Amino acid sequence: MRNTLTPDHVQQLFKNGQFIEAHATALALYAQQPDDYELGLLFLQTALFIERADSVIAVLQDIGRDIPAQTRHLLLFQAQLGHGNCGAAWQHLAQTGLAPNSLSFHECAFRIASKEHQLDRALSHLQAIEGLSDVSLAHFFKKFEILKLQGKYDxxxxxxxxxxxxxxxxxxxxxxxxxxxxxxxxHDKHHFTQSLEITTQLLEDCLLQAGPHPVPASEQPVKTWTRQRQHQVIN
Structure with missing residues (x-):
């Protein structure tokens, strides 16, 4: 049985729609290696999916002595955040030992600020992240979402x-x-014509890049003999 308990097995259970079984398997895996952060994170993810963040909190409190302090508080931070308890999430983040000016701290703090809908604070953490590392386009999309809520379209x-x-x-x-x-x-600025022009041009560019496609049979020209046959059938 031990050989079947792997992270891949948990993922397969998820793919099969066996979410409760995936959660139970992740718990069994984590119980074997409570100091493994990745296994703890997997257990947490399965719990959040079935809205059982409370089970993670209970397990971590039960086996907390066997887990390194930073790992324990990072997992509890995520569990409390998933449970909607931002105050407790802040407390655990403060106890992780992460430097307040570190990339990891700002990433965690951004998640709390977003959950609390503290837009200015969330934006400040994103800006701090930009100063600490190279960021992906997805980072800017998060930033745009906040600026959009603030009405800063320009x-x-x-x-x-x-x-x-x-x-x-x-x-x-x-x-x-x-x-x-x-x-x-x-569109949000009510510049509907401009929005339509941009979208139309984008669609044209996508079609051009995709190249020609075979015409579906239903759209191909009907052969002459078929038309004649249709005429014969109708008459």
């Missing part, structure tokens, strides 16, 4: 323009994502 447009100049034209997926954001912002 700022979003300015940053999109900058990103379009920095990202190679050959990165078509990323460029298309930025175009979609442009169209959405134009």
């Amino acid at each position: 700022e979003i447009g300015r940053q999109i323009t900058q990103l379009q100049q920095l990202i190679p034209r050959t990165a078509t997926t990323e460029q298309a994502q930025l175009k979609l954001w442009q169209a959405g912002i134009a």
Whole structure:
């Protein structure tokens, strides 16, 4: 039985829709190695999926002595955040020992601020992250979501323009994502014609890049003999 208890087995149970079984298997795995952060995270993810963050909190409190302090508090931070208890999440984050100016701290603090809908604070953590590491386009989309809630459409447009100049034209997926954001912002500003133009151009570009496709049988020209046969049947 021990050989079947692997993270891959948990993932397979998830794919099969066996969510309770996946959670139980993840718990069994984690009980074998409570100091393994990745296994703890897997257990947490299965619990959050079935809305049982409380079970993670209970388990961690029960076996807490066997877990390194930072690992325990990081898992409890995520469990409490998933449970919607932002105050407790802050307490555990403070006890992780992460430096307040570190990348990991700002990433965790951003998640709490977002959960609490503290937009200015969430934005400040994202800006701090930009100063500490290279960031992906997904990072800027998180930033745009906050700026959008603040109604700062012009700022979003300015940053999109900058990103379009920095990202190679050959990165078509990323460029298309930025175009979609442009169209959405134009729509939110009630510039509907501009939004439609951007979307139409984007669709044309996508079709051009995709190349020609076979015409579906239902759209192909009907052969003459078929028309004649139809006429014969109708009459």
